[in-house]
Amino acid sequence: MKKRIAIFISGRGSNMEAIIGQTRNGILRNSCEIILVFSNDPQAKGLETARRAGIETAAIPSRGKPRAAFDREVLELLRPYELDYIVLAGYMRLLSPEFVHAWEKRIINIHPADTRAFQGVGGYAWAFEQGLEKTRVTVHYIDEGMDTGEIIEQRELDLRDLKTLEAVERRGLALEHAMYSEVLKKIFET
Numbered sequence: 001m002k003k004r005i006a007i008f009i010s011g012r013g014s015n016m017e018a019i020i021g022q023t024r025n026g027i028l029r030n031s032c033e034i035i036l037v038f039s040n041d042p043q044a045k046g047l048e049t050a051r052r053a054g055i056e057t058a059a060i061p062s063r064g065k066p067r068a069a070f071d072r073e074v075l076e077l078l079r080p081y082e083l084d085y086i087v088l089a090g091y092m093r094l095l096s097p098e099f100v101h102a103w104e105k106r107i108i109n110i111h112p113a114d115t116r117a118f119q120g121v122g123g124y125a126w127a128f129e130q131g132l133e134k135t136r137v138t139v140h141y142i143d144e145g146m147d148t149g150e151i152i153e154q155r156e157l158d159l160r161d162l163k164t165l166e167a168v169e170r171r172g173l174a175l176e177h178a179m180y181s182e183v184l185k186k187i188f189e190t
Contacts, residue, residue, distance in 0.1 A: 002030065003031065006034075006083050007036075007038070007089050009038070010091050011046060011090050011092070012044070013047075014046075018178075018180065019180065020049075036078075038058050038074070039057070039058075039059045041061065044059070071099040085108060086106065107142035112172050113147075115148065119146045137172065137175050137176055139153050157171060
């Protein structure tokens with residue numbers, strides 16, 4: 001039975017777009033169905049991408065709202081959808097303990113670094129500025145911390161021949177776009 005998922009975004013949603021493609025014509029077509037794309041920013045470019053793909057969207061502006069109060073609004077919004085998982089794809093908000101507990105081990109995130117070495121925004125910039133020869137991309141469950149949840153899978157990203165941050169980001173996103181769907185398939189089919 002296909003898992004019913006919501007994808008959470010805050011911006012352009014390139015990982016979301018890759019997942020949509022895999023649910024339509026790729027490795028996720030028998031694993032999951034995207035029921036909803038949600039954003040905390042009504043102007044997020046990815047919402048239009050989801051709409052063009054025929055996927056229902058919703059947005060609640062988060063600006064100026066306390067985290068717990070905002071997350072309660074989102075929990076209420078999600079209730080009627082009967083979802084199995086939430087997939088974060090560039091969602092730029094730390095989730096409240098109440099939200100995490102309501103969806104324990106059912107919120108998945110991708111992070112552009114080894115979460116044991118770097119948490120938060122700017123993983124590729126961090127690796128580039130450190131002059132690292134390689135870094136890791138991590139798929140993990142969400143817990144109450146920032147990028148501290150249980151690691152599901154990591155893959156190495158070779159940086160040795162890359163001379164600019166833009167090149168690092170391009171290679172990293174290519175890895176993310178393939179890896180995320182592959183890991184989601186494993187989770188949804190076990």
